[in-house]
Amino acid sequence: MVDGIERPLDVLNNSKGKEVLVQLKNNRQMVGTLLAFDIHINVVLDNAKEIADGENKRNLGLTFLRGDTIIFISPASMAK
Amino acid sequence: MVDGIERPLDVLNNSKGKEVLVQLKNNRQMVGTLLAFDIHINVVLDNAKEIADGENKRNLGLTFLRGDTIIFISPASMAK
Amino acid sequence: MVDGIERPLDVLNNSKGKEVLVQLKNNRQMVGTLLAFDIHINVVLDNAKEIADGENKRNLGLTFLRGDTIIFISPASMAK
Amino acid sequence: MVDGIERPLDVLNNSKGKEVLVQLKNNRQMVGTLLAFDIHINVVLDNAKEIADGENKRNLGLTFLRGDTIIFISPASMAK
Amino acid sequence: MVDGIERPLDVLNNSKGKEVLVQLKNNRQMVGTLLAFDIHINVVLDNAKEIADGENKRNLGLTFLRGDTIIFISPASMAK
Amino acid sequence: MVDGIERPLDVLNNSKGKEVLVQLKNNRQMVGTLLAFDIHINVVLDNAKEIADGENKRNLGLTFLRGDTIIFISPASMAK
Amino acid sequence: MVDGIERPLDVLNNSKGKEVLVQLKNNRQMVGTLLAFDIHINVVLDNAKEIADGENKRNLGLTFLRGDTIIFISPASMAK
Structure with missing residues (x-):
């Protein structure tokens, strides 16, 4: 599943x-x-949903996120 | 709705x-x-309104916002 | 009122x-x-006044402000 | 074990x-x-697990971590 | 008093x-x-005095101040 | 002991x-x-030990530390 | 005492x-x-001493200090 990840x-x-x-x-x-x-x-995320304490807090739709506030990005389908 | 978003x-x-x-x-x-x-x-926003706790706090009108204080920007019409 | 704002x-x-x-x-x-x-x-602001809790705290006169402490700048005449 | 570490x-x-x-x-x-x-x-980590207070908090799978939130990285096999 | 301030x-x-x-x-x-x-x-300030709560806290004399900790600089003679 | 320290x-x-x-x-x-x-x-430290409140908290072994979280580095043999 | 300080x-x-x-x-x-x-x-300081609350906390000897944690540097002989 992680083939081809060089960078x-x-x-x-x-x-x-x-x-x-x-x-x-x-x-x-x-x-x-x-x-x-x-x-x-x-x-940029489409259909962005803000989540707090495991609950859906806000539906934001199309959203631009500035990089310097991001800790990590994880493809959700990979979460087990 | 998100056609043409390359960057x-x-x-x-x-x-x-x-x-x-x-x-x-x-x-x-x-x-x-x-x-x-x-x-x-x-x-730069026109007719900028500052919001706190879901209520309109200040009407600021034309406002210049420095990028490094921004977490995200979301077109309001997309919010569901 | 916002004509000519390209950048x-x-x-x-x-x-x-x-x-x-x-x-x-x-x-x-x-x-x-x-x-x-x-x-x-x-x-650089002239006749700068520092404000806290809606009250005038200090008259500073001519003042140099470093950019990285600024969140937003709003022409006061635009505030409604 | 640390041969060849120049940089x-x-x-x-x-x-x-x-x-x-x-x-x-x-x-x-x-x-x-x-x-x-x-x-x-x-x-990028594969099979990433978030840990808090010594307990497994979340299985995130494949995860991209932004560098500016990292304090240190330690090969786990080296921990004694 | 503010003639000649272009930058x-x-x-x-x-x-x-x-x-x-x-x-x-x-x-x-x-x-x-x-x-x-x-x-x-x-x-660089000469005869620098550190002030806290309106009182003189320390006389530091000649002092080098790093720019990234500075919010504003105001010529004291301008303060009203 | 400090001969040759130009930079x-x-x-x-x-x-x-x-x-x-x-x-x-x-x-x-x-x-x-x-x-x-x-x-x-x-x-990069080898045999890195994390210390809190004067006690050994974790043995981490070989560890990469990002520079921007570092306040100071002191050769331990110099501590008096 | 401050002759020759251009930068x-x-x-x-x-x-x-x-x-x-x-x-x-x-x-x-x-x-x-x-x-x-x-x-x-x-x-780089030699014979560095860490001070907290006006008391000597640690003798560190030779010490490398990263610039981005520094607020000011004052030649001690200038303190009055």
Whole structure:
């Protein structure tokens, strides 16, 4: 499942069009479909949902996230 | 609805002239009409309103926001 | 009122010589006349007044503000 | 065991394909198999597990971690 | 009094040899005679005095201040 | 003992292969043998031990430390 | 006493071989003999002593300090 991951951004490239979990600083989390990213790790999610304490807090739809507030990005389908 | 989004800044470009929600660090939020942005994600909102705890806190009108205090920007019309 | 704003710094350029509200990190605010700014958003205010809890805290006069402590800058005449 | 470590990134290069412990700011920890890293210390872990208070908190699977939230990375097999 | 201020650093240049108030992050303040500054806003004060809660806390004499801890610099003679 | 220290990194170069104390932000400390460092002050320690409140908290073995979390590095043999 | 200070780093250059007080973020202080510095304000102190609440907390001897944790550096002989 991890073939072809030479550089960190390859994971983001492979996740385009798929649902990802984005952990932000200050305990914010978002899930959504990864549409785009750049080298600053600015990302765009579609159908973004903000989650707090395991509950859906806000439906944000299309959302631009600044890279410097991101801790990690995990393709949701990989979560076990 | 998300056609043509190749790079993160495309979302901001598509949102010019439209209302957006801007989440700032320290739990500040603003809504307003996106007039301009640059690669640092400095943005200009017109008719900016600062929101705290779901209530309108201040009407700021035309406002310049420094990029490094921004967590995310979401076109308000997309919020569900 | 927002004609001619192509880039975020255009708002600051249009505000030279006018009163602006500057929101700083850590809940500090200043109002004063915008005299100058640069690409780091370092700004100079004349007749700067520091405001806390809606009250005038200090009259600082001519003041140099470092850009990285600024959250937003709003031309005061636009506040409604 | 430490032969051939001339530069800090050599440790990460030697740890590819092995389990590592990643200490993040704000007391988060992750363990997982190091797949990739770059000069910003952005890293990709496979089978990533988030750990809090010595207990497994979340299984995240494949995960991209932004470098600026990382305090240290330690090959787990080295822990005594 | 503000003639000739085209760029923010002009204020600092005009203040050389004069007393300034320097507001630092974390509620520290210093007053002293501005001797030198650079583009990072690193500054040197002579006869620097650290002030807390309106009282003189420490006489530091000649002091080098790193720019990234500075919020604002105000020529003291301008304070009203 | 301090002959030949022209630049700050000379101290780190002279400390290669020796035990050092590394003070991290957030009150973390590590001791270990300095194997490598770079201009970002990323360092590699061998036999790294994390210390809290004067007690050995964790033996981490070989560890990569990101420079931006480091406050100071002191050759342990110099501590008096 | 302040002749020849054209740029901020001149103060550090004039202080080489002399005792300085270094104020760090998070209320840490160090005193020691300044041996070296660079443009990032990384400094090396000899006979460094960490001070908390006006008392000597630790004798660290030769110590490398990363610039980004430094608030100010003051030649101790100047303190009045």
